[in-house]
Amino acid sequence: MDRRRLVPRTDAVLADPRLVEAGGRLGRPVVKEAVTRAQERARRGEIGPEEVADAAVAALPAHAASLRPVVNATGVLVHTNLGRAPLSAAAVEAMAAASGPADVEFDLATGRRARRGRGALEALAGAVPAAEDVHVVNNNAAALVLVATALAAGREIVISRGELVEIGDGFRIPDLLTSTGARLREVGTTNRTSARDYAEAVGPQTGFVLKVHPSNFRIEGFTGSAAVPELTGLGVPVVVDIGSGLCAREPMLPAEPDATTMIEAGADLVTASGDKLLGGPQAGLLLGRRDLVERCRRHPLARALRVGKLTLAALEATLRGPVPPVRQALHADQAGLVERAAAVAGRLAEAGVDARGVPSEAAVGGGGAPGVTLPSAAVSLPDRFAVPLRGGDPPVVGRIESGRLLLDLRTVPPERDVDVVGAVLSAAGVRG
Numbered sequence: 001m002d003r004r005r006l007v008p009r010t011d012a013v014l015a016d017p018r019l020v021e022a023g024g025r026l027g028r029p030v031v032k033e034a035v036t037r038a039q040e041r042a043r044r045g046e047i048g049p050e051e052v053a054d055a056a057v058a059a060l061p062a063h064a065a066s067l068r069p070v071v072n073a074t075g076v077l078v079h080t081n082l083g084r085a086p087l088s089a090a091a092v093e094a095m096a097a098a099s100g101p102a103d104v105e106f107d108l109a110t111g112r113r114a115r116r117g118r119g120a121l122e123a124l125a126g127a128v129p130a131a132e133d134v135h136v137v138n139n140n141a142a143a144l145v146l147v148a149t150a151l152a153a154g155r156e157i158v159i160s161r162g163e164l165v166e167i168g169d170g171f172r173i174p175d176l177l178t179s180t181g182a183r184l185r186e187v188g189t190t191n192r193t194s195a196r197d198y199a200e201a202v203g204p205q206t207g208f209v210l211k212v213h214p215s216n217f218r219i220e221g222f223t224g225s226a227a228v229p230e231l232t233g234l235g236v237p238v239v240v241d242i243g244s245g246l247c248a249r250e251p252m253l254p255a256e257p258d259a260t261t262m263i264e265a266g267a268d269l270v271t272a273s274g275d276k277l278l279g280g281p282q283a284g285l286l287l288g289r290r291d292l293v294e295r296c297r298r299h300p301l302a303r304a305l306r307v308g309k310l311t312l313a314a315l316e317a318t319l320r321g322p323v324p325p326v327r328q329a330l331h332a333d334q335a336g337l338v339e340r341a342a343a344v345a346g347r348l349a350e351a352g353v354d355a356r357g358v359p360s361e362a363a364v365g366g367g368g369a370p371g372v373t374l375p376s377a378a379v380s381l382p383d384r385f386a387v388p389l390r391g392g393d394p395p396v397v398g399r400i401e402s403g404r405l406l407l408d409l410r411t412v413p414p415e416r417d418v419d420v421v422g423a424v425l426s427a428a429g430v431r432g
């Protein structure tokens with residue numbers, strides 16, 4: 001008997017009420033694809049012909065987009081490959097509220113056009129009162145491109161050789177800057193650059209002096225760099241790329257620059273990311289002198305770098321709302337983490353899993369504070385759990401250390417511990 005002839009026809013399977021409903025939610029092509037794959041499995045004899053509809057339903061994705069939410073148990077707070085800062089519930093709600101028609105550029109009182117994103121801009125200005133004006137673009141790279149184009153195209157940017165940084169995935173700040181038509185005037189050496197080096201290089205060709213925070217590496221030993229106050233008297237703007245997006249000093253990370261301190265120290269413009277230690281959506285922040293921000297905002301390129309209403313909504317809610325997850329993770333105390341790790345490991349051990357709570361060291365990540373470790377606690381498991389946990393639902397991503405898989409709880413919100421337990425039990429083949 002040819003089993004293939006028993007495989008139900010596509011339209012018959014698609015008539016299953018569960019798949020009709022899914023078609024309305026996910027779109028017909030997604031559902032059809034799941035049906036086709038289930039029919040192929042039946043043809044190969046992996047499932048019976050009567051199981052095709054069930055298999056298609058089981059294979060449906062949860063959402064119409066392929067991005068899957070994961071549990072970040074890596075201990076890296078700002079994990080670029082996992083989408084950097086997780087948004088707060090307040091930011092998620094604000095994005096949902098803005099997802100339909102919204103007054104992003106419209107004044108409901110007068111019925112006229114209004115300043116785009118004024119709520120987010122006011123929130124940012126409120127978070128950094130030292131800044132005369134602020135602007136928001138797509139990301140920090142875009143902020144740098146805009147500043148370089150508006151203030152230095154065809155002219156020179158004076159920058160230390162110790163600050164020619166590669167930010168990741170092969171992207172280099174010097175290349176980004178010269179792509180705008182600005183020239184780099186490199187000063188000093190890899191390990192030492194003095195205020196005099198800058199002073200000797202500044203001239204009529206200078207657009208601005210740029211300081212870039214070495215946010216993803218550290219050099220130690222015989223080093224020296226010029227601080228912002230030493231560069232303010234040169235008669236050209238001083239722009240500081242702080243990277244992480246801290247608005248004010250963070251006592252946990254004393255070496256990490258923040259926008260307020262830099263502006264008070266004399267920086268004319270500060271650029272930063274929205275999705276690192278600020279804990280918000282991907283965005284580029286520009287803060288500082290009113291005339292310089294205005295030149296950036298009015299440059300034609302600004303239109304190509306502007307952010308959408310969803311970003312504006314999430315940014316405003318991050319700035320005005322409750323403490324976002326990245327900062328909660330940063331401030332979680334180790335004793336609490338140790339307790340949680342012991343509790344999770346205890347529940348797993350009861351089910352026969354080789355699990356124990358261990359001390360661990362978390363990190364801020366590529367987003368800032370290189371070399372800083374945050375005392376943490378993890379659930380230690382045999383490393384063979386790594387693959388099934390990544391393949392689970394939700395996927396749980398940990399890190400391997402000395403042949404063990406560590407699930408670091410500093411980056412896991414406490415209410416997700418129950419999901420971690422469930423995921424490990426399911427990976428172990430134990431019913432939770």
Ligand SMILES: *Cc1c(COP(=O)(O)O)cnc(C)c1O
Nearest residue numbers: 139140141167213215242243273
């Ligand atoms: C992360 C970082 C950037 C790049 O920021 P994006 O928001 O990813 O474009 C630039 N400069 C510094 C110092 C950084 O830390």
